[in-house]
Amino acid sequence: MAFKSVLSLLLIASATFARPTPAADNHADHAHAGRSLFDAYGVSDWAHPADHPVNALSVDRLATTSPLAQPKDALTKAVAAGQIPTVPLSNEGNDPHGVDPNDPTVCNSTSECKVDGDIWNAPDGMLGLNFDDGPTDASPRLYDYLKNNTQKATLFYIGGNIRDLPQHALTAFQNGNDLAVHTWTHRWSTSLSNEEFMAEIGWTCQIIADVTGGRVPRYWRPPYGDSDLRTRAIAKIFGLTQVDWNQDTDDWEIPEGKNTESAVAKMFQKWLTGPKSPGLIILEHELADSTVDAFINAYPLMKSNGWDTRSIPDLFGAGYYQNAEDNTSPVVTPLDPVNGGATSIDLNAADATSSAAAAAASTGAQSNTKNGAKALSTSGFLLAFAMGFAVLAL
Ligand SMILES: *[C@@H]1O[C@H](CO)[C@@H](O)[C@H](O)[C@H]1NC(C)=O
Ligand SMILES: *[C@@H]1O[C@H](CO)[C@@H](O)[C@H](O)[C@H]1NC(C)=O
Numbered sequence: 276m277a278f279k280s281v282l283s284l285l286l287i288a289s290a291t292f293a294r295p296t297p298a299a300d301n302h303a304d305h306a307h308a309g310r311s312l313f314d315a316y317g318v319s320d321w322a323h324p325a326d327h328p329v330n331a332l333s334v335d336r337l338a339t340t341s342p343l344a345q346p347k348d349a350l351t352k353a354v355a356a357g358q359i360p361t362v363p364l365s366n367e368g369n370d371p372h373g374v375d376p377n378d379p380t381v382c383n384s385t386s387e388c389k390v391d392g393d394i395w396n397a398p399d400g401m402l403g404l405n406f407d408d409g410p411t412d413a414s415p416r417l418y419d420y421l422k423n424n425t426q427k428a429t430l431f432y433i434g435g436n437i438r439d440l441p442q443h444a445l446t447a448f449q450n451g452n453d454l455a456v457h458t459w460t461h462r463w464s465t466s467l468s469n470e471e472f473m474a475e476i477g478w479t480c481q482i483i484a485d486v487t488g489g490r491v492p493r494y495w496r497p498p499y500g501d502s503d504l505r506t507r508a509i510a511k512i513f514g515l516t517q518v519d520w521n522q523d524t525d526d527w528e529i530p531e532g533k534n535t536e537s538a539v540a541k542m543f544q545k546w547l548t549g550p551k552s553p554g555l556i557i558l559e560h561e562l563a564d565s566t567v568d569a570f571i572n573a574y575p576l577m578k579s580n581g582w583d584t585r586s587i588p589d590l591f592g593a594g595y596y597q598n599a600e601d602n603t604s605p606v607v608t609p610l611d612p613v614n615g616g617a618t619s620i621d622l623n624a625a626d627a628t629s630s631a632a633a634a635a636a637s638t639g640a641q642s643n644t645k646n647g648a649k650a651l652s653t654s655g656f657l658l659a660f661a662m663g664f665a666v667l668a669l
């Protein structure tokens with residue numbers, strides 16, 4: 276559906292339903308204020324102040340190669356063009372009072388409300404391998420195992436974890452895996468203001484570009500699956516496609532003692548010996564040795580049951596990055612989020628028809644505190660940018 280139709284849909288919808296006052300109005304009153312990325316970074320806006328030391332490191336590169344040179348402008352422009360829907364902010368995992376997550380003006384993917392362009396399923400017979408929340412200390416063994424099996428996967432990375440463990444991210448990249456976005460601090464996306472959410476994905480795109488020689492990720496996955504029409508639209512400014520899943524291992528509960536490797540193995544057994552249509556996108560995590568084990572134990576079963584295991588882009592013959600086919604092919608023109616991204620937004624209307632049934636089989640919320648909010652530090656950004664230079668200088 277063209278963007279104009281979405282607009283009129285929104286207009287009709289807002290006339291039809293009484294909409295609660297957006298929580299954004301009182302957002303500054305409560306506890307989130309001290310946790311904003313901007314506060315942590317010590318600035319009041321997206322852009323670095325002109326005299327910030329980071330500019331000495333990065334100004335030339337930002338001006339010439341960064342995919343994110345003017346993201347704030349892109350957001351302003353998209354808001355002005357009516358391309359960013361207003362949805363009441365949630366409160367870290369609680370639906371805003373009176374808001375139906377399956378309402379077509381909200382379409383919350385935690386309730387499995389789908390929008391055209393989201394990825395939920397793999398093509399028949401294929402299994403999209405993907406791991407969330409890395410890099411972590413458990414990652415090297417996973418990457419080694421994948422490499423030993425000449426297998427590639429999509430890694431939905433937490434930006435703050437890349438900052439902390441850049442060497443693991445580099446190894447994953449050098450092994451040919453697809454690096455994708457899982458936000459910087461793993462918060463509930465629908466609880467964040469436009470600017471906070473933009474910072475969460477923008478900086479994660481940036482640090483991935485830094486470790487991959489300027490490659491701009493193609494995919495993002497919302498933490499907890501929590502995304503609505505507003506966050507999807509902001510992600511589109513960066514050209515990101517949302518990837519969800521159609522089976523959930525709950526492997527993240529193993530290190531918390533709430534699940535076991537054998538229970539997860541049973542789930543794998545059921546899915547892998549089940550129907551091949553649609554193909555599988557199974558939610559897995561590279562959180563801990565036990566979650567990596569859960570995958571390593573299941574992989575032979577994927578193969579023996581004839582599954583064609585691929586990274587997410589390889590399911591669809593897509594490039595790994597928006598500006599590069601993969602990790603070795605050259606980087607083509609850097610993106611222009613102001614003039615390219617924002618104008619190319621074509622947010623399709625929510626397909627709310629199938630979602631009511633899906634909501635009944637809700638995926639459940641993930642209370643994954645290990646990867647909860649991590650404060651950003653200036654030195655982290657300096658490291659990120661310095662590392663970008665190191666990689667680009669290779
Ligand atoms: C989306 O759904 C999740 C899970 O129910 C909830 O925590 C979040 O608040 C919802 N967001 C919106 C905007 O409805
Ligand atoms: C990968 O293969 C090497 C060489 O055979 C082996 O030493 C290593 O243990 C393997 N890694 C994993 C995680 O299986």
Ligand SMILES: [Zn+2]
Pocket residue numbers: 407408457461498499
């Ligand atoms: Zn996660």
